[in-house]
Amino acid sequence: MTVHRCFRDVVRIGPVQVATSYDGRGRDKHTAACTAPRCGFSADYDSRAAAELAARTHRCKS
Numbered sequence: 367m368t369v370h371r372c373f374r375d376v377v378r379i380g381p382v383q384v385a386t387s388y389d390g391r392g393r394d395k396h397t398a399a400c401t402a403p404r405c406g407f408s409a410d411y412d413s414r415a416a417a418e419l420a421a422r423t424h425r426c427k428s
């Protein structure tokens with residue numbers, strides 16, 4: 367089955383974007399991804415609050 371990751375509620379917190387997507391199994395998934403070049407931080411969370419917290423506290427290594 368092809369998983370269509372349809373992001374919604376995209377917000378930017380500093381260099382990090384947080385978005386909610388449907389994981390195809392009846393649950394929402396929350397992703398935080400840094401858009402800074404050479405950072406590459408990206409993680410999925412079970413709750414929107416956790417994803418936003420990670421975005422707020424993220425510090426780029428570079």
Ligand SMILES: [Zn+2]
Nearest residue numbers: 400402405426
């Ligand atoms: Zn970063």
